[in-house]
Amino acid sequence: MNYRHHFHAGNFADVIKHALVVRLVAALQRKEKGFLYLDTHAGRGSYDLTTAEQGDSLARTPEWPAGVGRLWSAAGLPDLLADYVAIIRRHDQQQGNLTGEPRFYPGSPVLVAALLRPQDRMALCERHSDECAALRANMGLSPRCVVQAMDGYVAIRAMLPPVEKRALVLIDPPYEAEHEFADIVRGVKEGLARLPGAVIAIWYPFTKRARVDAFFNQLRALDLPPTAVAELAVAGEFSALKMRGCGVVIINPPWQFEAEAAPALTNLANILAQEPGATGRYWWLVPER
Numbered sequence: 001m002n003y004r005h006h007f008h009a010g011n012f013a014d015v016i017k018h019a020l021v022v023r024l025v026a027a028l029q030r031k032e033k034g035f036l037y038l039d040t041h042a043g044r045g046s047y048d049l050t051t052a053e054q055g056d057s058l059a060r061t062p063e064w065p066a067g068v069g070r071l072w073s074a075a076g077l078p079d080l081l082a083d084y085v086a087i088i089r090r091h092d093q094q095q096g097n098l099t100g101e102p103r104f105y106p107g108s109p110v111l112v113a114a115l116l117r118p119q120d121r122m123a124l125c126e127r128h129s130d131e132c133a134a135l136r137a138n139m140g141l142s143p144r145c146v147v148q149a150m151d152g153y154v155a156i157r158a159m160l161p162p163v164e165k166r167a168l169v170l171i172d173p174p175y176e177a178e179h180e181f182a183d184i185v186r187g188v189k190e191g192l193a194r195l196p197g198a199v200i201a202i203w204y205p206f207t208k209r210a211r212v213d214a215f216f217n218q219l220r221a222l223d224l225p226p227t228a229v230a231e232l233a234v235a236g237e238f239s240a241l242k243m244r245g246c247g248v249v250i251i252n253p254p255w256q257f258e259a260e261a262a263p264a265l266t267n268l269a270n271i272l273a274q275e276p277g278a279t280g281r282y283w284w285l286v287p288e289r
Ligand SMILES: C[S@@+](CC[C@H](N)C(=O)[O-])C[C@H]1O[C@@H](n2cnc3c(N)ncnc32)[C@H](O)[C@@H]1O
Pocket: 001, 003, 004, 005, 017, 039, 040, 041, 042, 043, 044, 045, 106, 107, 108, 109, 125, 126, 127, 128, 131, 150, 151, 152, 153, 172, 173, 174
C-alpha cells in the first residue's frame, strides 16, 4: 500500500466528493432519527496542505490549488458548494491558519464529524497503520466515533445493519489494486443485503474508461435500488491528464438530491476546468421507479 492521501488532499476529486458528502449528511438529517456514517477508507482525517508537495523521495506539485484553491474565495456559489466551503474554512481557521490561503484541509471523517448530531454515530476504517494512528489522534475520544485499523470491506459486513437501521456509507478506496472494483461490487452487494435502504456513495476516478463501464455493468447486475452518478470531468475525453475526472455513484440518493447536485456539478466544471471539454453531469444508472 503506497497510497498517501495527503499528496492529493483538497484536489478537484476531494472537492466533488466532499461537497456531495456534506449534502448527503444534511439530507439524512432531515429525519430526527440518528444514523451511522461508515467511512470504509477513511484516511488520516486532516491534512496540512503545506506538506502536500513533499513526497517520500520526490518533490510533488500540490493539487489543491486546482481544487479547493479555486473555490476558496469564489463568489456566488450555489448553496451546495457554499456550505462545503464554509465548513472547510471553519476547520482551517480552527486549526490556526491566519493566512488568506487554505492550509488545513479536513478529510471525510473530520468533515462529517463537524456535522454529526448527538443521535448520529460514525465508524471509520483505515487499514494503513500510520494513517490510522493519525486518524485516531485527529478524531480524539468520542463515544459516538469508533476508529478501526481494519479492512473497509470487512467493516461493511461487520457494522451493517446498525442499531439505527439507517446508514450513509462512503467507499473511497485508492484504486491501487486490480481487484478494487470487484471488492466494491461485493461490498455493495453485502451492504445492501444487510441494509437495503443504506445510502452508499462510491468515489471512482476516470482513468481507463473501459474499466469504469465494466464496473457500472457489474453494479447494474446487482439489481440495485435507484442509483445516480455524479460526474465531473476537468478535461475532455482525449486529454493526456493522468486523471481527467472522477465521479461518485450514489445508491439510494435522498429525495430531490438531483435538483441541487446537477446544477452544482455544472458550476464545478466551470470553476475546476483544467482543459477544454470540462463537464459536470448527474445521471441515473438505475432510475427511480
Ligand atoms: C482516498 S484515501 C481516503 C480519503 C478519505 N476518504 C477522505 O475523503 O478524506 C484511501 C485510504 O484508504 C486506505 N485503504 C486502502 N485500502 C484499504 C482497505 N481495504 N480498507 C481500509 N482502508 C484502506 C488507504 O491507506 C488510504 O488512506
